[in-house]
Amino acid sequence: MQKRSLLLIVIALMAIGVIGVGTEKLVVYTYSSFASYGAAPFIEEAFEKKHDVDVQFVATGDARMMLTKLLTEQEAGRPSADVFIGVGSVDLSMAQGRDLFIPLTGEDVPNLASVREDLLIDPTNSLIPYEHCYITLVYDSQVLTVEDIPLTFEQLLDPKYKKMLILEDPRTSSVGLAFLLWTIHQYGDPGYLDYWRKLLPNILTITQGWSAAYDLFLAHEAPIVVSFSTDTAYSVIEEGSTRYKIMLLNSQGYRSIYLMGIVKGTKQEELCKELLDFVLSPQVQEMILTTEWVFPANRETLLPVLFYQNAVFPPDPVMVPAERIGENLNRWLLEWAGVIVGG
Amino acid sequence: MWEARIKRFGRAALIVAPLAFLALIFYYPLLRLFQEGVVEEGHLTFKYIGEVFSEPYFRHVILFTAKQALLSTLLAMIIGLPWAYIFTRYQFPLKDTLRSLTIVPFVLPSITLAVGFILFFGNNGHLNQLLMGLFGLKGPPLRLLYSLKGIVLAHAFYNAPIITRMVHAQWERLNPAYEESAQALGAGRIRRFFEVTLPLLLPSLMTGAALAFIFCFLSFPIVLALGGARFSTIEVEIYTQFIVLYQHKLGAALAIIEIALSLLFTYGYILLEGRFTREVEVTYTRSTVPLLRRLTLGKGIVWLFIGISGLLFLGPMASVFYDSFTREWAGRTVFTLHWYSYIFQPQYEALIGAAPLRSVVNSFQLGLPAMGLASLVGLPIAFVIARYRFRGRRLFDTLVMASLGVSSVALGAALLAAFLRPPLELGSGWFAIVLAHSILAYPFVIRAVVPVLEGLKQGLVEAARSLGATRLQAFRDIELPLIRRGLLVGAVFAFAISLGEMSATIMLAQPGLKTMPLVVNDLRAARSFGGASAMSSLLILVTAGAFVIIERFGERLFGGTRWSR
Numbered sequence: 088m089q090k091r092s093l094l095l096i097v098i099a100l101m102a103i104g105v106i107g108v109g110t111e112k113l114v115v116y117t118y119s120s121f122a123s124y125g126a127a128p129f130i131e132e133a134f135e136k137k138h139d140v141d142v143q144f145v146a147t148g149d150a151r152m153m154l155t156k157l158l159t160e161q162e163a164g165r166p167s168a169d170v171f172i173g174v175g176s177v178d179l180s181m182a183q184g185r186d187l188f189i190p191l192t193g194e195d196v197p198n199l200a201s202v203r204e205d206l207l208i209d210p211t212n213s214l215i216p217y218e219h220c221y222i223t224l225v226y227d228s229q230v231l232t233v234e235d236i237p238l239t240f241e242q243l244l245d246p247k248y249k250k251m252l253i254l255e256d257p258r259t260s261s262v263g264l265a266f267l268l269w270t271i272h273q274y275g276d277p278g279y280l281d282y283w284r285k286l287l288p289n290i291l292t293i294t295q296g297w298s299a300a301y302d303l304f305l306a307h308e309a310p311i312v313v314s315f316s317t318d319t320a321y322s323v324i325e326e327g328s329t330r331y332k333i334m335l336l337n338s339q340g341y342r343s344i345y346l347m348g349i350v351k352g353t354k355q356e357e358l359c360k361e362l363l364d365f366v367l368s369p370q371v372q373e374m375i376l377t378t379e380w381v382f383p384a385n386r387e388t389l390l391p392v393l394f395y396q397n398a399v400f401p402p403d404p405v406m407v408p409a410e411r412i413g414e415n416l417n418r419w420l421l422e423w424a425g426v427i428v429g430g
Numbered sequence: 431m432w433e434a435r436i437k438r439f440g441r442a443a444l445i446v447a448p449l450a451f452l453a454l455i456f457y458y459p460l461l462r463l464f465q466e467g468v469v470e471e472g473h474l475t476f477k478y479i480g481e482v483f484s485e486p487y488f489r490h491v492i493l494f495t496a497k498q499a500l501l502s503t504l505l506a507m508i509i510g511l512p513w514a515y516i517f518t519r520y521q522f523p524l525k526d527t528l529r530s531l532t533i534v535p536f537v538l539p540s541i542t543l544a545v546g547f548i549l550f551f552g553n554n555g556h557l558n559q560l561l562m563g564l565f566g567l568k569g570p571p572l573r574l575l576y577s578l579k580g581i582v583l584a585h586a587f588y589n590a591p592i593i594t595r596m597v598h599a600q601w602e603r604l605n606p607a608y609e610e611s612a613q614a615l616g617a618g619r620i621r622r623f624f625e626v627t628l629p630l631l632l633p634s635l636m637t638g639a640a641l642a643f644i645f646c647f648l649s650f651p652i653v654l655a656l657g658g659a660r661f662s663t664i665e666v667e668i669y670t671q672f673i674v675l676y677q678h679k680l681g682a683a684l685a686i687i688e689i690a691l692s693l694l695f696t697y698g699y700i701l702l703e704g705r706f707t708r709e710v711e712v713t714y715t716r717s718t719v720p721l722l723r724r725l726t727l728g729k730g731i732v733w734l735f736i737g738i739s740g741l742l743f744l745g746p747m748a749s750v751f752y753d754s755f756t757r758e759w760a761g762r763t764v765f766t767l768h769w770y771s772y773i774f775q776p777q778y779e780a781l782i783g784a785a786p787l788r789s790v791v792n793s794f795q796l797g798l799p800a801m802g803l804a805s806l807v808g809l810p811i812a813f814v815i816a817r818y819r820f821r822g823r824r825l826f827d828t829l830v831m832a833s834l835g836v837s838s839v840a841l842g843a844a845l846l847a848a849f850l851r852p853p854l855e856l857g858s859g860w861f862a863i864v865l866a867h868s869i870l871a872y873p874f875v876i877r878a879v880v881p882v883l884e885g886l887k888q889g890l891v892e893a894a895r896s897l898g899a900t901r902l903q904a905f906r907d908i909e910l911p912l913i914r915r916g917l918l919v920g921a922v923f924a925f926a927i928s929l930g931e932m933s934a935t936i937m938l939a940q941p942g943l944k945t946m947p948l949v950v951n952d953l954r955a956a957r958s959f960g961g962a963s964a965m966s967s968l969l970i971l972v973t974a975g976a977f978v979i980i981e982r983f984g985e986r987l988f989g990g991t992r993w994s995r
Contacts, residue, residue: 119948120955147948148936149955155673156937159843163850181676250576256654256662258670287659292576295541295654298954302545303655305758305959307554308575321957327760380957417675425487428494428660 113142113358116153116168116350122146126366126374134365140358149296150175150345151261154182157350161187169353170362174214176344176406177264180413188213188348195360198367202384206344208409214346217366220381221316221340221401222265228332230310236334240273240282243289243336250291253300253312258420261343262297266313267423268407269341276415283426293427304331316340317380320398324377333399340401345381441901445814448807456833456869459848463840467682478683488667492687495663498578498653499646502585506642509586509739510593511635516732517594518601520721529598530978532591533922535743537930537973539947541954542966544655546746547584549753551575556749557741576658584652587742589642592923596638597631599915600881604630606716633703633881640699641877644692644834664688668837678843685840692835697828703881704824747970754963769964773953786965789949790972796860796935796945797928800867804924807868808875809917813905815876816883827880834873841866842937849938859940866934871924878920882913918984922977929973946972 121127122144131142146153150173158181160166174182182188190211193199199215206216224243226236237243243252255263270279291309294300304312311334322328347366349359365371372383376394383390390398467478482488517529538546550556551574558570565571574580604627612626628635650665664684671681721729757766773786815827833841845866849856856862886909894904910917932947939945944952946969953962 118955119952120957123949123952123956143941145941147939147944148951151673152936155676155843156846158676159846159937160850163847165850178674181674254659256666258666258674259654264674290659292656292658293654295651298957298959299541299544299651299655301957302954302959303548303552306548306552308548308552325957326758328758417677420670420674421485421487424491424662428487428490428662 111140111355113140113170113355113362114168115142115144115170115172115362116157117144117146117172118150118153119146119148121173121379126371126378129374130362130366130371133370134362138358138361140355142362151178154178157187158185161185161350161352166350166352168350169355170347170359171350172217172345172347172366174346174348175261176208176342176346176409177261177268177412179209179214179346179409180416182214182348183209183409183413187351189351189353189356191215191349191360191363196364196367198364198385201387202367203386206384208344208406209346214348215363215367216344216346216384217372218375218379218381218384219342219344221399221404222262222269222313222343223316223340223399223401224334224336225304225312225314225318225331226334227304227307227310228330230307237336238334239337240270244282244285246288248289248311250289251309251311252286252290253303253309254290254293255297255300255313256293256295257423260294260296260300262300262313262315263293265341265343267419268412269339269405271419272341272405272407273337273339276419277422280422280426283423287427315380316399316401317382317394320394320396321380323397324393335399335401337403338401339403339405340399342404342406344384437900444810448810451807452830452869454854455865459844459854460832460836460841462848463678463844464682464686466678467680467684467686470679478679479687481680482683482687488684491662491664491667492691494661495647495665496691498581498585498657498661498663499643499649501578502582502589502646503639503643505582505586506589507593507635507639509742510590510638511597512732512735513590513594513739514597514601516721516736517598518716519719520732521718522721526981527978529595530922530981531974532594533926533977534970534974535587535747536591536923537926538588538747538966538970539930539932539950540649540651541655542750542947542950542962542969543584543587543746544652545753545959545963545966546750547580547587547656548575549749550745551580551583556752557745575656578657578661580656580658581653581661583742584656585642585646585649587746588649588652589645590739592641592645593635593638595919595923596634596641596878596881599878599919600631600634600885601627602716602915603882603885603912604716633884636699636703637877637881640696641834641874643695647692647695648688648835648837665837665839669839672839672843681840685837688837689832689835693828693832696831696835697824700824700827750963750970751967754960754967757960769958769960772958772961773964773968786946786949786968789944789946790968792943793929793945793972794976796863796867797925799864800871800928801921801925803864803868804871805875805917805921808872808920808924809879811872812876812879812883816880830876831873833869838870838931838933841870842934845934846937859938860943862938863935863943866938867928867931868924870931870934871927874923874927875917875920878916878923879913882916883909886912914985918981921984922980925976925980926973929969 117127123146127144131144134142145168154174157166157168157171171188190213191199192212196215202216206219209215237245237248254266257264257267270282274282292303294303297314300312301314303309316333318331319333322331347363349356349363353359367385369385369388372385372388375381376383376388377391382398382400468474468476470477513532517525548555551572552558553570553573553575558572561567561571574583608630609622609626612622617625648665650663650669653661653663654666664687668681668684668688671677671684721732754769755765755767756763757768811830815823845862848854849862856865890908891904894908895901899907930947935945935948939948946965950962950965950969953965
């Protein structure tokens with residue numbers, strides 16, 4: 088009997104450990120890799136020093152999960168975020184047209200003036216860019232030599248690459264979606280379906296997300312993976328290895344831009360603007376560079392030598408406009424899946 | 431007179447309270463979400479459901495989802511049943527500990543499991559490398575992954591423990607007299623098993639199979655990672671609709687179809703279970719044979735089986751451990767403690783509270799209350815199902831299982847949306863997650879307890895009552911000790927569900943509330959694959975320890991001194 092009541096007490100005690108509330112809060116939704124190991128801890132510390140505010144990063148999932156969370160809260164009329172960092176350009180259409188974010192001008196965010204113009208893809212500037220990267224193929228140079236690698240989409244269909252490709256599912260991964268959009272950009276709609284039909288024999292597997300695909304690649308299960316053009320910089324700087332190299336199909340790379348915005352309904356609009364401006368400052372931009380392994384949005388950011396030498400900037404970046412994605416995405420994903428399972 | 435009424439009222443409350451709880455926390459949010467799939471502008475519509483069925487791709491996916499789940503369940507039974515036999519029949523050192531550890535595979539985040547499988551069974555994995563080295567082969571001899579085989583193997587890894595634990599809980603209570611009479615009548619060992627023992631074990635075997643089937647039916651990261659290019663399940667489509675396209679109508683329609691199929695299967699199993707359950711004598715004197723002494727042919731086969739299935743379970747987990755101690759540096763693999771120092775570094779002791787060690791504490795702070803709550807909800811319902819006869823009992827039994835068959839992505843979305851509005855404004859955070867976890871976990875308590883409870887002779891309770899015990903006393907002193915293993919198994923699985931759950935946790939979590947699997951995910955997203963392996967290893971060790979302790983503690987808690995062996 089005593090043991091039973093002991094258990095009850097334990098359970099009751101666990102029930103009490105709830106989190107307390109602080110002073111003025113600024114809640115920032117972002118994706119987990121940005122918050123835990125990216126620039127977030129630095130931003131939080133530096134910003135709190137300058138302003139009397141408690142910056143709270145909420146990042147329980149990936150960028151899409153967080154956007155879903157934001158949309159659900161907004162629908163219920165109870166948005167709890169003030170700022171959202173991490174709308175990918177492939178998901179831009181999902182965020183647009185829902186009146187989610189406050190439109191911004193150069194006056195609101197002075198550092199916007201130094202941002203590369205080709206990154207400003209939201210006409211209302213409700214979402215502004217803070218980083219960009221390029222989806223491309225990465226290969227294992229111990230398996231494929233420079234002469235071996237395909238240089239065009241057509242060459243990638245060669246039977247000598249049978250089961251050599253690791254891809255991400257465009258339905259669950261934004262990297263996978265970028266690659267699908269790239270093929271649509273290249274072959275048009277519905278031409279891309281034919282391309283995928285021919286590509287099938289060369290695919291080893293299609294994973295849920297980028298990390299599973301890259302893990303397979305690192306376990307040497309197949310020598311080609313869809314990943315980022317900055318991966319070489321990462322492996323040189325963090326792993327001291329030049330084994331993994333970038334291949335550019337048709338000298339292209341699919342451009343992926345990450346955007347941020349101020350959530351409508353915030354009570355601290357001015358502070359939010361200052362925060363966005365701070366994220367665009369060279370100081371934070373440099374930090375983003377080597378924690379996220381992407382290119383900075385601010386042109387005035389200095390690139391570290393090793394990063395500059397090893398990260399590949401594709402000569403011919405491509406992108407499908409958000410509007411076109413919004414109109415067709417549902418159908419594209421369905422058609423694509425039909426080809427994959429049906430052959 | 432009043433006393434009797436109060437008692438009756440108390441008993442009714444015991445049954446009504448958990449049902450009211452479920453109605454409010456589970457059925458209401460779910461139906462709120464589901465109505466988006468079948469109601470448009472105030473009218474009932476089957477447009478979206480029809481859209482799913484008229485699309486050949488969706489039909490294909492639904493059929494494939496069922497097929498892979500069926501094959502996976504079969505393999506899980508083939509592996510799980512012999513282990514139940516081994517635990518029942520043999521005595522060996524550390525048996526209790528090993529039995530507690532069988533649940534560990536069940537809590538692995540699916541992505542960690544996929545990585546373990548790739549590292550061990552992959553074309554370039556440890557197993558193939560070993561075989562290539564031993565026999566001087568040029569190519570990998572075993573091509574298990576990136577096909578249906580890979581999916582089925584990984585699902586068996588996850589679900590065989592359910593079969594083992596469910597069947598074992600019933601088997602060790604089975605009176606050997608039945609088998610002994612068959613033996614006396616001249617039935618051979620094999621005939622005895624198939625004609626006497628197996629029919630008696632069918633309720634728990636079917637229970638385990640039903641749970642395993644539903645799990646495989648809802649699985650998706652494993653199907654994508656290990657299945658190769660051509661495989662996909664309904665759950666992937668639901669994820670796409672809710673998370674990528676944010677289109678609730680088609681998503682809800684898909685989720686309705688998914689849960690309907692899961693429940694249809696559950697209903698079928700409950701019908702079967704009803705047919706096979708018989709009241710049998712309980713026993714505490716099932717004798718065991720030492721496994722280590724005197725090798726016979728039978729024991730040889732057992733050892734062979736232990737070896738092969740051990741490879742399936744230990745291989746992937748050992749590969750994750752190995753991975754956590756190695757690092758690629760300048761093209762060579764070196765041994766290192768780098769990843770452990772990385773996850774324990776105070777610099778990540780984030781301002782945001784996502785520090786790995788903190789996540790261990792979080793996982794327990796969520797898991798233990800969820801386990802308690804799931805038991806409190808599940809036990810009375812199990813009691814109702816096993817002890818009362820009423821119209822629609824089987825339908826009731828099916829409906830209380832609904833939370834297992836619901837898409838985790840849809841459930842996460844449903845709970846988040848409902849918790850933001852009246853009448854359920856719980857918001858998100860600790861409390862909301864505990865509620866969500868307990869909803870996902872209580873069916874395990876029900877399923878673990880019902881077969882054992884139904885197998886108990888009612889005469890025992892009646893005898894106690896004729897000696898003056900109240901119904902509650904009879905339950906506490908007679909039934910509870912007898913079903914303790916079943917309840918414990920259910921509770922431990924409930925705990926495991928909470929530890930491993932991700933979708934609802936992601937939706938409802940607040941800063942500082944990261945659980946262990948979420949940290950594994952974070953580390954992977956941040957390119958720290960070694961760190962993720964170190965965190966996964968930590969997760970395996972911590973949960974293994976927890977299972978052993980909970981079961982030890984629980985045995986004593988429910989056992990009472992009178993009944994201990």
